[in-house]
Amino acid sequence: MNSPILGCSGISVRFGGVQALADIHFEAMRDEITAIIGPNGAGKTTLLNVISGMVTPSHGTLTFEGRGITALPAHERAWGGMVRTFQNLEIFSNMTVLENVTMGCHGRLSLPAWHSLLRTPKSRRLEDEVRREALEALDFVGMADLASVTAKDLAFGKQRLLELARALAARPKLLLLDEPAAGLNIAETQVLADLIMRIRDTYNLSVILVEHDMELVMRISDSILVLCFGQTISRGTPAQVQKDPKVIAAYLGGDED
Numbered sequence: 001m002n003s004p005i006l007g008c009s010g011i012s013v014r015f016g017g018v019q020a021l022a023d024i025h026f027e028a029m030r031d032e033i034t035a036i037i038g039p040n041g042a043g044k045t046t047l048l049n050v051i052s053g054m055v056t057p058s059h060g061t062l063t064f065e066g067r068g069i070t071a072l073p074a075h076e077r078a079w080g081g082m083v084r085t086f087q088n089l090e091i092f093s094n095m096t097v098l099e100n101v102t103m104g105c106h107g108r109l110s111l112p113a114w115h116s117l118l119r120t121p122k123s124r125r126l127e128d129e130v131r132r133e134a135l136e137a138l139d140f141v142g143m144a145d146l147a148s149v150t151a152k153d154l155a156f157g158k159q160r161l162l163e164l165a166r167a168l169a170a171r172p173k174l175l176l177l178d179e180p181a182a183g184l185n186i187a188e189t190q191v192l193a194d195l196i197m198r199i200r201d202t203y204n205l206s207v208i209l210v211e212h213d214m215e216l217v218m219r220i221s222d223s224i225l226v227l228c229f230g231q232t233i234s235r236g237t238p239a240q241v242q243k244d245p246k247v248i249a250a251y252l253g254g255d256e257d
């Protein structure tokens with residue numbers, strides 16, 4: 001039976017007078033794509049930030065692979081296999097595509113600095129390995145031919161895929177995607193949807209995504225959490241969530257009755 005990779009229990013976050021999240025209970029299952037949706041200001045990004053360790057909840061606990069991680073800082077969560085992408089692209093624009101992706105491998109594949117300084121055989125082997133894995137990730141997102149291009153010269157859609165390739169190169173167990181389709185056109189969004197499903201199936205990893213594009217969410221998600229004003233208003237499969245009157249009222253702008 002499938003088990004949760006991530007668990008949130010009673011998560012609350014307050015920013016001054018704003019209750020951004022109130023008592024959120026939520027599980028993301030292994031090898032599944034879980035979407036977090038909701039209207040503007042619902043608390044989606046805040047929840048993603050709590051999961052990745054960038055925001056500390058005022059209440060509640062988090063588990064990752066069954067272990068408590070509530071007090072674990074963001075970088076330790078990343079070492080443990082939780083890797084995220086950002087709504088505003090965070091690529092190194094003056095570096096090449098390949099150099100950007102190799103950044104994803106570091107941390108996982110690293111040696112004490114003196115190995116690199118002295119260019120020991122071990123450090124050269126490691127460099128080869130990093131390069132091979134980075135190229136593999138680029139190939140997976142269909143960008144192997146762009147490896148030597150400077151990142152800032154890529155079209156926006158390709159920059160988004162570059163960020164995804166870098167995240168993949170870190171070999172995550174849980175991939176957190178913050179609005180991966182933002183700024184993409186319809187054709188690029190289709191490519192992205194196929195890619196995210198292929199990532200789940202090929203790498204056997206779990207994905208949590210925050211996304212506004214409902215077509216994408218309904219097409220690729222195994223499970224959806226719907227937030228509104230910091231509260232959970234619905235959870236379930238795309239089919240269940242789509243016909244939930246609370247979701248229709250709050251998110252899709254319909255009537256509850």
Ligand SMILES: Nc1ncnc2c1ncn2[C@@H]1O[C@H](COP(=O)(O)OP(=O)(O)OP(=O)(O)O)[C@@H](O)[C@H]1O
Pocket residue numbers: 015016018019020038039040041042043044045046047
């Ligand atoms: N750092 C902060 N300081 C103060 N208030 C914040 C902060 N971050 C978020 N908020 C508030 O918390 C609430 C939830 O914001 P959040 O960004 O998580 O929503 P969201 O669902 O991701 O919205 P959007 O779809 O517009 O990105 C909002 O009312 C927002 O204004």
